[in-house]
Amino acid sequence: MTRNLQESVNKTTEDYLEAILMIQERQGYVRSVDVAAQLGVSKPSVTYTTKRLKEQDYLKNDQGGMLVLTEKGMAVADATYTRHKKLSEFFIRLGVKPETALKDACKIEHDLSDETFDAICRHAENNKK
Structure with missing residues (x-):
């Protein structure tokens, strides 16, 4: 899923x-x-947000009460996680310490345009060591 399809999805989601x-x-x-x-937030915050995500059809509970991504939720999660992994790998290859690379990738994965992200991916692919 490209970012253009996710423009209405906010950073918290x-x-x-x-x-x-x-x-x-x-x-x-x-x-x-x-x-x-994982997110370093309170349990009531998670309860509030997951309720909203369920209402928006991103999330549901399975029979055991565990949280499960819907198809719509999985599409957004996978796109965001893919960006995170690709950016982290790129930064590490540039010589950034892994913990810094992970934090920085998390900061920019939401705001980077498709054009810039795609250019980074092409550059990384063309310059593999």
Whole structure:
């Protein structure tokens, strides 16, 4: 999914959906407490935001009460997470310390245009070591 399709999705939504995807990949299930820990926010904040994400059809609960991305939520989460990984890898190859690269990628993954992101990806692909 390109950023143009995500323009109406705000940074908080992207952060939550990306965090849910990362947690799902890491441990196979996602609880609200996991999201709170991942994002460094309060449990009531997660409750409020996940309720809103469910209303917008980005998220649902499975039979066990675990958080699950819908198809719509997965599209946004995957696009955001892909940007995060590609930017982090690029910064690390430039010589940036991994922890700094991860933080910086998180800061700009939401605001970078498709044009600039695509150019970074092309440059990285053409200059693999």
